[in-house]
Amino acid sequence: MGSTDTPEDERRSDLEIARDASPRPIANVAADLGLGPDDVEARGEGVAKLTLDAVRSATAAGSDDGGSDDGGSDDGGDNDGRTVLVTGMTPTPKGEGKTVTTVGLGQALSSLGERAVVATREPSLGPVFGIKGGAAGGGRSQVLPMESINLHFTGDIHALSAAHGLLSAALDNHLHQGNELGIDPRRVHWPRALDVNDRALREVVVGLGGTTGGVPREDRFVITAASELMAVLGLASDLDDLKARVGRIVVADDADGEAVTAADLGVAGAVTALLRDAFRPNLVQTIEGVPAFVHGGPFANIAHGTNTLVADRVAESLGDYLVTEAGFGADLGAEKFVHVLARQGIAPDAAVVVASVRALKRQGLDQWPADYDRLAETDPEAARAGVDNLAKHARIVESMGVPPVVAINVFPDDDEAELAAVEEALAERSIPVARSRVFELGGEGGIDLAEAVRDAAERESTVSPLYDLEDTVREKIATLAREVYGAADVEYVDGAADEIDRIEAAGLGDLPICVSKTPYSLSDDPSLTGVPEGWTLTVREVSPSAGAGFLVVKTADVMTLPGLPAEPAAEGIDVVDGEITGLF
Incomplete structure (x- = not known):
């Protein structure tokens, strides 16, 4: 033992x-x-x-x-x-x-x-x-x-949730106040965020308050740790870099398919102000x-x-x-x-x-x-x-x-x-x-x-990335699929290939890749154990996180807002005589 x-x-x-x-x-x-x-x-x-x-x-x-x-x-x-x-x-x-x-x-x-x-x-x-x-x-x-x-x-993390909410509010307010930027409400990429697991908020509809409640549209929530704003904070080198990254966040597309950013909404500075101490x-x-x-x-x-x-x-x-x-x-x-x-x-x-x-x-x-x-x-x-x-x-x-x-x-x-x-x-x-x-x-x-x-650590080493930033997006994904995950092939579904073409046409193809997949298998299927062989990596969405400075590649069915399990840890946490119990 x-x-x-x-x-x-x-x-x-x-x-x-x-x-x-x-x-x-x-x-x-x-x-x-x-x-x-x-x-x-x-x-x-x-x-x-x-x-x-x-x-x-x-x-x-x-x-x-x-x-x-x-x-x-x-x-x-x-x-x-x-x-x-x-x-x-x-x-x-x-x-x-x-x-x-x-x-x-x-x-x-x-x-x-x-x-x-x-x-x-x-x-x-x-x-x-x-x-x-x-x-x-x-x-x-x-x-x-x-x-x-x-x-x-x-x-x-509360500051991040608030800053994320400010950007969401500014976006919907812009739609309500005349939409000078011509944002297409069907092409809003920026979700809302909160720091709890709540599956009921993965897909929602907002703006249902009549003429004063904003423009009705489909929306969604992510957990704050999955917000691009969290990645922006994590990768910023200083406050000026933080503000620049916030400004580059793509929140939506306009009617012509052109990107609309946080800087376009005029609130990059305000969002940064909320994140200064964080x-x-x-x-x-x-x-x-x-x-x-x-x-x-x-x-x-x-x-x-x-x-x-x-x-x-x-x-x-x-x-x-x-x-x-x-x-x-x-x-x-x-x-x-x-x-x-x-x-x-x-x-x-x-x-x-x-x-x-x-x-x-x-x-x-x-x-x-x-x-x-x-x-x-x-x-x-x-x-x-x-x-x-x-x-x-x-x-x-x-x-x-x-x-x-x-x-x-x-x-x-x-x-x-x-x-x-x-x-x-x-x-x-x-x-x-x-x-x-x-x-x-x-x-x-x-x-x-x-x-x-x-x-x-004391032996001489040279860190060597597996792909070059100049490689095409497909080449980068294929390298990770083959060399890291052990996949035999990559399949693009649900328009992911077209999204890659748009990303490269917009000049963002030289960004590193951030693959979103299950952590419970080397493959994109959590039921496959050991070292799976002969399988195909399924890519269903590719999108730029321009503020963070990478491309998000979503595979299979990864959730950006987890749900609570049948017996959540919250059921065992309490306050007794003024002291917290059950926290682990």
Whole structure:
């Protein structure tokens, strides 16, 4: 069985462990990074936002010898510190512990004497109250204050929802006030947004209030993490760049099919004003006092799936090691990190591919079981069979020039025979692996992993994107389909091919690709496990996210507004005697 060195913590919830922690004053955490009192603005106990001057100073220092525009550099694109990207194998819907591993690895590197900085995404309320739970880590590897981070935090996501709503309101007001730009109400691309899972709002009709209620039209909602505005915030380098990106957002087409932008509506400045404070990175700490930036939160199956570029740049500049994460598996988050983020100077020196016995068994079985009971059964052969999927994810990051290290996120009830079977299978493939017990033991449980990662990061590496920006849109999609997902062919349906032609005619064909597909299979069919072969990637929509600076390629039937499960986590969350309970 797995380690049981901390049986008391195994019986205690993440929330209880977080409440018993003794966080350091946030000013002391900032001082570890060379930040003084004038560089941070306290936002409650244990939380601070960096000032704009501090952001400018840190990013300017870090960009002096930064990476190249094409995403490749002789030293992996590193500025001052080394960057470690935490990604994973194909996960189950409950997640396999990338944030836990990110936090724990940062703590382990700190224990080895390195000045480590952790960077993660802000939790979305959708998963918090849905099936996946919070995103502040867990056990002895959390970022604090856990309750605040998982709920309202510094209000960044609320600001994004408000800014998104302002742009929606300006658009409908323009239609109501005479429509000087000639917007075609049937060709409005900009949806509405909210930060909860609500399937009833996926498709709606607005403007039904008579002559004073606006122009009736079909509309839809997306979850805030899926908004292009979230991607814009995540990729902006400074406030001027943020405003320029907001202005480029295509909100609709006019009657002639020409794009209408946020700048055309005259509200790019107002939207930026609502996002000014949200642009500033949030500084917190791990449960062991390691500095952590928690900032931004785009989903990787819909957008690029990383925390903000500005937080990574600050952290890389101020630390020896930046440990940052990308959403879902290497086929989504890590691929986009290399093809989108690395082209802006943040290129990883090593990648950690997180696996769990649970996910390995899920990928080793012929099909997804009806519930998790089957995955709880001891089955070393299923775990071994699932290594094919894990190895594919390791090879994905390796194919892009990033050395991989597999981290087996050990759960307390994992069987030793299963763990040994996985390690043996990885050794046969010559893939470095370390067990991680950071959930149970904090940094101490990640020392082996930290040493393996440090060895990998110190080797010379060259990040190499799989496609050039000058390739055609179809060539880029085909490259990802073949080299990353393992597809044999690509099929374009529902007018997607025509959309590509229009995008290239508009001069947007040189943007990177952001594929929106299921995270639960390497293919676009969540029921296909392992490493599917001989299948065809189905592309049903291609659209420009001109503000974010990439093209969104939607496959199969990906939802941009998730629904709640039959038993949502919200049913177990309560307030008792003034204290929140059930948050995990």
